[in-house]
Amino acid sequence: MKYTYLLLALIASTIINAQDTNFKDNISIDIKKVKKAPTLFHTQQNIKVKGEDLKKIMVKTKIKSKNKEDVDVNPFSLLDTVNKVRYRMVEFVGYKSFSVGVPTYQGKEILKTELLNKRGRPYANIPKYDEKVKDTFEDYEFKEYKNVTCKVNFGSKKNPILSGIYYAPITMNSFVADIFFAIHKFDKAPVFELYYGTEKVTDIKIKLK
Numbered sequence: 791m792k793y794t795y796l797l798l799a800l801i802a803s804t805i806i807n808a809q810d811t812n813f814k815d816n817i818s819i820d821i822k823k824v825k826k827a828p829t830l831f832h833t834q835q836n837i838k839v840k841g842e843d844l845k846k847i848m849v850k851t852k853i854k855s856k857n858k859e860d861v862d863v864n865p866f867s868l869l870d871t872v873n874k875v876r877y878r879m880v881e882f883v884g885y886k887s888f889s890v891g892v893p894t895y896q897g898k899e900i901l902k903t904e905l906l907n908k909r910g911r912p913y914a915n916i917p918k919y920d921e922k923v924k925d926t927f928e929d930y931e932f933k934e935y936k937n938v939t940c941k942v943n944f945g946s947k948k949n950p951i952l953s954g955i956y957y958a959p960i961t962m963n964s965f966v967a968d969i970f971f972a973i974h975k976f977d978k979a980p981v982f983e984l985y986y987g988t989e990k991v992t993d994i995k996i997k998l999k
């Protein structure tokens with residue numbers, strides 16, 4: 791099922807290529823590529839970004855769990871250090887080109903808000919609400935930065951069903967990850983940095999059109 795993102799801040803931008811290897815907490819993060827992504831469809835994308843001048847970018851990484859534990863991907867964020875904006879990823883896909891005994895693709899969405907139908911029951915065919923899984927994006931603060939708030943419409947334009955989402959831990963110890971962000975074009979040219987928690991992973995150099 792394809793979903794539509796509704797962003798409370800309008801967003802746009804361009805892309806680059808980058809490569810770097812960084813070690814954060816108990817994981818290694820190797821940046822493979824950064825490029826413009828179609829609003830839909832690229833590989834396993836399910837979420838369409840809508841809005842005037844909205845663009846979607848993809849950061850392709852190779853992630854390894856050094857302690858062989860599950861990987862929490864929610865601490866990833868993209869900072870615009872000029873305009874003081876912190877972007878939460880709008881979509882995450884983790885995968886292996888070849889695997890035995892584990893799912894090939896991972897990126898289980900969890901609802902930020904419990905969505906119930908008129909009978910007081912969860913809607914079918916949409917992500918589940920699970921307060922036992924913590925949204926660790928909110929554990930990290932950047933002074934003077936504003937978080938971009940976004941919601942997914944799991945319904946229709948006429949009858950919207952809205953909730954923010956985050957992701958369950960990834961159980962693969964080594965995998966490729968496509969991390970998607972939606973970014974906004976400000977009057978001041980942005981300077982982007984990718985973070986995991988409060989640790990900088992790498993600079994993301996953007997060439998605006």
